[in-house]
Amino acid sequence: GIQVEQSPPDLILQEGANSTLRCNFSDSVNNLQWFHQNPWGQLINLFYIPSGTKQNGRLSATTVATERYxxxxxxxxxxxxxxxxxxxxxxxxxxxxxxxxxxxxxKVLA
Amino acid sequence: DAGVTQSPTHLIKTRGQQVTLRCSPKSGHDTVSWYQQALGQGPQFIFQYYEEEERQRGNFPDRFSGHQFPNYSSELNVNALLLGDSALYLCASSRFGGAGGRNEQFFGPGTRLTVL
Known part of the structure; x- marks a missing residue:
């Protein structure tokens, strides 16, 4: 089956810093979503982005489907x-x- | 616009018991999927319901069963509970977009099940 690997596994930042999270997948996909899971377990939709680039405030996402990331x-x-x-x-x-x-x-530190 | 709702929020059971979890989809959605999330891991797909039928099933034993009602709400039943069934159970709803079409999922807050 398809493998979906994310990197880095852990990240600690100071408030105000920027970061890039990566998602690699091993097969062609027709749907891709990014979620943020808060400490209470709620999965919050960030982006539905099977291809292309989207921005929402301080967040943005890019999917290059042909290169599977x-x-x-x-x-x-x-x-x-x-x-x-x-x-x-x-x-x-x-x-x-x-x-x-x-x-x-x-984890973002104040 | 009400989002996805789940009940109960927390549940404690003992080994061998049976449990039923409930989910109401987001308004306008007709498809419900259930996921199990063990501590420290990502959600794992259990099954999906559409038109009151199980459309696809993940790698879970027959102890896990479900149902979808005409109003699109859904139940997840787990029989003969094991300690390893302790997890967060998440329900996701979506609008059917065809096998290759758009299928954006929205998740409920989850039910945290503890099996003692």
Missing amino acids: SLLYISSSQTTDSGVYFCAVRVASGTYKYIFGTGTRL
């Missing part, structure tokens, strides 16, 4: 950005399930 950029990080970031993909071959990546645990 996606990037999530966080600028001017805040303590409320702390948590775990997941990418999730759906393979482009008739399956309906999403496969989640290994996650990046981010």
